[in-house]
Amino acid sequence: MNNRILLVEDDPKLSKFIESELSLEGYEVTVAFNGLDGLTIARDDQPDLVILDWMLPEISGLDVCTRLRKTGVQVPIIMLTAKDEISDRVTGLNSGADDYLTKPFSIEELLARVKARMRRMYPETSDNLQFEDITLNRSSHEVYRAGQKIVLTAKEFDLLEFMLRHPQQVLSRDQILEAVWGYDFMGESNIIEVYIRALRIKLEDNNSKRLLHTVRGVGYVLRNNA
Numbered sequence: 001m002n003n004r005i006l007l008v009e010d011d012p013k014l015s016k017f018i019e020s021e022l023s024l025e026g027y028e029v030t031v032a033f034n035g036l037d038g039l040t041i042a043r044d045d046q047p048d049l050v051i052l053d054w055m056l057p058e059i060s061g062l063d064v065c066t067r068l069r070k071t072g073v074q075v076p077i078i079m080l081t082a083k084d085e086i087s088d089r090v091t092g093l094n095s096g097a098d099d100y101l102t103k104p105f106s107i108e109e110l111l112a113r114v115k116a117r118m119r120r121m122y123p124e125t126s127d128n129l130q131f132e133d134i135t136l137n138r139s140s141h142e143v144y145r146a147g148q149k150i151v152l153t154a155k156e157f158d159l160l161e162f163m164l165r166h167p168q169q170v171l172s173r174d175q176i177l178e179a180v181w182g183y184d185f186m187g188e189s190n191i192i193e194v195y196i197r198a199l200r201i202k203l204e205d206n207n208s209k210r211l212l213h214t215v216r217g218v219g220y221v222l223r224n225n226a
Helices: 012-024 035-044 061-070 086-094 107-121 154-165 173-181 191-203
Strands: 004-008 028-032 049-053 077-081 099-102 128-131 134-137 142-145 148-150 212-215 219-222
Touching: 004 012, 004 035, 012 028, 012 107, 012 173, 028 035, 035 049, 035 061, 049 061, 049 107, 061 077, 077 107, 099 107, 128 154, 134 154, 154 173, 154 191, 154 219, 173 191, 173 219, 191 212
Parallel strands: 004 028, 004 049, 049 077, 077 099
Antiparallel strands: 128 134, 134 142, 142 148, 212 219
């Protein structure tokens, strides 16, 4: 199951950007655009982590944080703010925030802090990713289908791992390219198609059912179409 993140940020462009980057990392993201909605969502459907802007309509992020802690909600909270004075940081942390990131910030730093908080609160208990009869072990770099070992190249493994992290989700070429090959990839334009084809051949050996599907004009999805 994907970790669920509540993002409370009133800037539409920034919230959309953060939501997109978190989704690419495999998180399930809910967005609230004011403090009151954020507080309600966090109480009624408790997420695994909250990213909370300080300055919000309705009630401030500081108030949201304080009220959540008073009602016993103990999820990790990362506070975003333009306030960079030491006294402001102390105030934010004293309200119950676990971490504090000053705007402007790099998305890489935010993602690193999210991952660090998730690891502390929800340590992974397994290195295995599984969908239907496909199992991938991240530590041993071994892949099995229906109990039969499948030998993959390093990049095929990375591609399958990314797909397994997002089962049932249609992934665009750009999402796959960024996650598996990196933002600065300058190789051949049909590289994804080549690797998808190679991965299918290996996964569908012995007449195994197709699980990796093409969604024309959109991208690819790992799902059982039965």
